[in-house]
Amino acid sequence: MQLASQIGGSVTNGLAYFGSLASLGGRAAYYTFVGPFQGKPLRVQRAFSQAMDVGVRALPILSLITFFIGLILALQAAYELRRFGAIDYVSTAVAISMTRELGPLITAIVVIGRSGSAFAAEIGTMKVTEEIDALETMAISPVHFLVTPKFLAMIVMLPCLTIWANTLGILGGSLFGVTQAGFTLHRYIANSINALFLRDIATGLIKSVMFGITITAVGCLEGLSTGAGAEQVGRSTTRAVVMSIFLVVVVDLVFTALFFFLTDH
């Protein structure tokens, strides 16, 4: 009985959380797509500076990580493939697993660590210092002012970062290919490109847009629901990171399954 009520409680909480996420996302979508036609201009400048933070400043660390991931993938794939004398397929294996799965996922996780946590901390601190209240008393919507530029920046930058990550991953794989598997760089890249269908890249990019929406919604929602006091900001930030990683994996699963069943085999 108690177990049932506990499960019920968790389900209700989960649904309520999902509802808040959807409501926040919906309001941000309103300010992005409808607001500009109703005299509520987009904050392009703020979105641009967010995009710098979310996107451009993430490039060095993202490049390094995805390059290594590509190299690791090549090593792991070669371990199995060389037993079949099929080491040429290393390029294919790396290219497909990067673009379809690991490129978007690794990018999302790097962005969660850098920006999702920063969103929660920034908005959470503003909540604690009454800056969010101040915005409201000035008749400025915090969602319009703070959240919408972040959504815009994420939706634009995450696919861009993903493309970059895919490229660096393939380059990482090529390091192994060229030094250990007898490829020339040119042939390795050409092989990778030949192996990829537009569909592989597109599904990855669609997922990355969904990841961007998820990360922003969770980060901002955790920030906005911060309680009083400095330690609450820390709690919100932690929750934002954990919830984002979890939900990104869920979204990944849903969309991967969707793409699997929608494409004819």
Next chain:
Amino acid sequence: MPEETPDLFDSQALISLRDLRVNYGDREILHGISFDVLRGETLVILGGSGSGKSTLLRTLVGLEKPTSGEIWIKGKNIAAIAESELDEIRKKIGMSFQGGALFGSMTVGENVALPLREHTKLEDSTIQIMLRLKLEQVGLEGFEYYMPSQLSGGMKKRAAVARALAMDPEILFFDEPSAGLDPIIAAGIDQLIIELKQAFRMTIIVVTHELASAYLIADRMVLIDKGNIVAIGTPDAMRASTQPRVRQFFDRVAEPEVARELDYLQMLTEDRRHPSESAERRS
């Protein structure tokens, strides 16, 4: 449909509260508050910690939704209007928060100019002039390029007042204007409030627990205790009041010491009674 303002309103009243009740979760914080704020007066809301005075202020500016009751500001009941209408009222009020609540990522100038940039179509050069004017009014000329973190506590409060003044509000709210300031700086903020009142005939509502400051700036005072109004009147009337609760607050008498075990038990049970009472009322 615009509701008619009820007859009981003083034509001078700019803000009227009628039986205002506010809950945090299950707990009722304000138990039916009613009073009027007259145009051009400075009303000081006094009360100890946990008396509900800050909740009252937050409700007045629309940050908390009342459970029941009415808040009439400029002829509109803000407890029952849409967010867009509330925003229109909010453009005519200014609020100075306890810690200033300046945006840390913007300069002082950008902070003050923000409401103007958001709500008006003024040229940037005009906004610059207005912003200097507002900073001058609060004695912060020349500080527009400073970041809030570079300002002292008193200067932050002044900058927050400048931001609250940006839209030339009719009503100005202050949350604990002298909290965390040394007596000299606090006196300076009191002086600023008095100057604003005299210069612009602004209606000012101040929440504080500082008696000295309250006597100095108030035209009228409201004393709140445990979510109820204890007394309301001019500073002189409050000084002369013989009501025990008023005397206790104004003479700064500590809560009666607990002498015997029985008293202690009684005190505990009295405190506990409040939430359960409000729970009963709801069921």
